[in-house]
Every structure is written in structure tokens, then in C-alpha cells.
Amino acid sequence: MDIREYLKEKGKVVEEALDGYLPMESEMPVTLHKAMRYSMMAGGKRIRPILCIASCEAVGGKAKNAIPVACALEMVHTYSLIHDDLPAMDNDDLRRGRPTNHKIYGEAVAILAGDALLTEAFALLTDPNLRRAVRPNTILDVISDLARASGSFGMVGGQVVDMESEGMEIDLPTLEYLHTRKTGALILASIKGGAKIGEGTDEEIEALTRYGECLGLAFQIADDILDIEGSQDEIGKDVGSDLERKKATYPAILGMAESKKRARELMDMAIDSLEGFDQKAEPLREIAKYVVKRRS
Ligand code: GRG
Numbered sequence: 001m002d003i004r005e006y007l008k009e010k011g012k013v014v015e016e017a018l019d020g021y022l023p024m025e026s027e028m029p030v031t032l033h034k035a036m037r038y039s040m041m042a043g044g045k046r047i048r049p050i051l052c053i054a055s056c057e058a059v060g061g062k063a064k065n066a067i068p069v070a071c072a073l074e075m076v077h078t079y080s081l082i083h084d085d086l087p088a089m090d091n092d093d094l095r096r097g098r099p100t101n102h103k104i105y106g107e108a109v110a111i112l113a114g115d116a117l118l119t120e121a122f123a124l125l126t127d128p129n130l131r132r133a134v135r136p137n138t139i140l141d142v143i144s145d146l147a148r149a150s151g152s153f154g155m156v157g158g159q160v161v162d163m164e165s166e167g168m169e170i171d172l173p174t175l176e177y178l179h180t181r182k183t184g185a186l187i188l189a190s191i192k193g194g195a196k197i198g199e200g201t202d203e204e205i206e207a208l209t210r211y212g213e214c215l216g217l218a219f220q221i222a223d224d225i226l227d228i229e230g231s232q233d234e235i236g237k238d239v240g241s242d243l244e245r246k247k248a249t250y251p252a253i254l255g256m257a258e259s260k261k262r263a264r265e266l267m268d269m270a271i272d273s274l275e276g277f278d279q280k281a282e283p284l285r286e287i288a289k290y291v292v293k294r295r296s
Contacts (some may be wrong), residue, residue, distance in 0.1 A: 061198020184216025
């Protein structure tokens, strides 16, 4: 299969759905809604929503039912990027190839746009269409997973450990602890969310959890490598910012060659986890290869 074509096609489905779910720019409060749409509709790989849909389809579920969950995940992810770019955190000027949210709308609105996206993401998971199509307990389970993945035991917790590690020498277990939470938790929630909405069996969800854990870490290693080897055009943000901020990264701790080896090992382990799945899981296998070999 042509993974680039697949990502383009599913990305378009996600963007159309997001366009429908997000408040219109003309709706009051106009500035807030413009700021939310500015970052949401700025492109991005849409890898979390696509993983959610691919995982749902891998267990034989309907992609249509995964769409609200996929969009909620992208809203949580985009909120985290807006807040991560703020002067109080990474103080970045560029994101997704454009000026960061606070550069356009100011810090206060950027904070509130992030807050609103996080909140609206959970409102979206109570979407009436979703409630008609999927059992309420399954939806509650997905909401619980997303909340845990985003909160102090997940992404926000990982971000705090990351901030506290800046300029310090940390060991590999600490690095893996923070990345499993900062980046890995939401990626894992995307995959588990899709599998649950698709009514996967316990064994399937367990296998996909292993896939998600490996993929999340592989994604972060690839991101660390791209921060050094990518170009600004490819990654849509400034290059070398991790080094400049003395951030703990895989290349800094393991060296470049060993980091690339570790990413490939994790890719192989992710693909091996899908052994019991048929060709419906082919997109997930290809996404694992794409994540490690990507240039953007
Ligand atoms: C501020 C609560 C809070 C959390 C921040 C996700 C995050 C935690 C920070 C983002 C900074 C960063 C570079 C993290 C490393 C990996 C990562 C999440 C990269 C960005 O995700 P992509 O590559 O971005 O999927 P696109 O733009 O393609 O969606």
C-alpha cells in the first residue's frame, strides 16, 4: 500500500470533520474561535487521529464511529502544542510552518484557545451521533483513557518532568519515563481509543497496546533526531531547539547511531505486536515504518 496516499486521504477526512466540529470564526467570541481554528487548521500530520481510525478499522470497526474520538485527540494534541510554544514554556515562534498562536493572538488568548480546545474535546466525546452508535460504557472508557493520558499521570506530567530536566544530566530510564508520558500517552490513547470504539477483543486491545507503547517511543526518538537532522521546511519549526535549550533527548544520551538503532528496534517490535492481525492492520504496520523513517 501507498502509505503517503493513505495518510493524505485519511488526513482529509479528519480535517473535514474538524472543520464541522469547530465553532465558526464568525461566532462569538470571535477572537477566541479564530485562535482555535488558526492552530487547528494549520496542517500537521494528523497522526493521532489517523492512528485512531486505523486502529478501529484493524479490529473490524467502522471508521465513521472513530471520527469524533479522532478529532477530540487532535484537539487535545493541538492545545498541548499551543501551550508548549508559550513564552512560559518553550517560547517558540514557529509551529506547523506558521507563527505560533501567541505571536498572532497574544499570550492570554493563546492560553484560552488551548483551554477551550481541551474542554471542547471532551464535549465532543459526548456527541449524540457517537452515543447512538457506540455503547455508553465504551465511550466512558475512552473518555477515561483520554483524561488519564492527558493529565498529571500522562502528557502534562511528562511535560513537567521534561521542564525540570532541562540542563540536567538525566539517565535513560528517566528519559523514557518522561517521553512515555509527554508524547507516548496520547499516541497510545489514540490507538486504544480506536480499538475500543471498533469493539476489539481484549486480546486485540492488548496487542494494540503493545504496538502503541513501542510506536509512541519510536515517534519521540524520530522527533529528537529530526530536531537535529531535519530542515525548518520539513519540521515546520526551528531546527536545533532541543540542543539550544539543553533538553534531554535520545541523541544527547545515546548518541545518534544508537538512537536510530533503538527507533528501528521499536518499529520492528511494534510491527511484531500485530502478528495476529490480518490485512486490515496493514496501515498500522506501514505507519510504524513511516514514523521512524519520516522527514517531517
Ligand atoms: C503543554 C500540556 C502541555 C504539554 C506539552 C506534546 C507536548 C507536551 C509538547 C510538544 C513539544 C514536542 C516537540 C513534543 C515532542 C513530540 C511531539 C508531540 C511533536 C509534535 O507532534 P507532531 O509531530 O506534530 O505529531 P503535528 O504538527 O504534525 O501535529
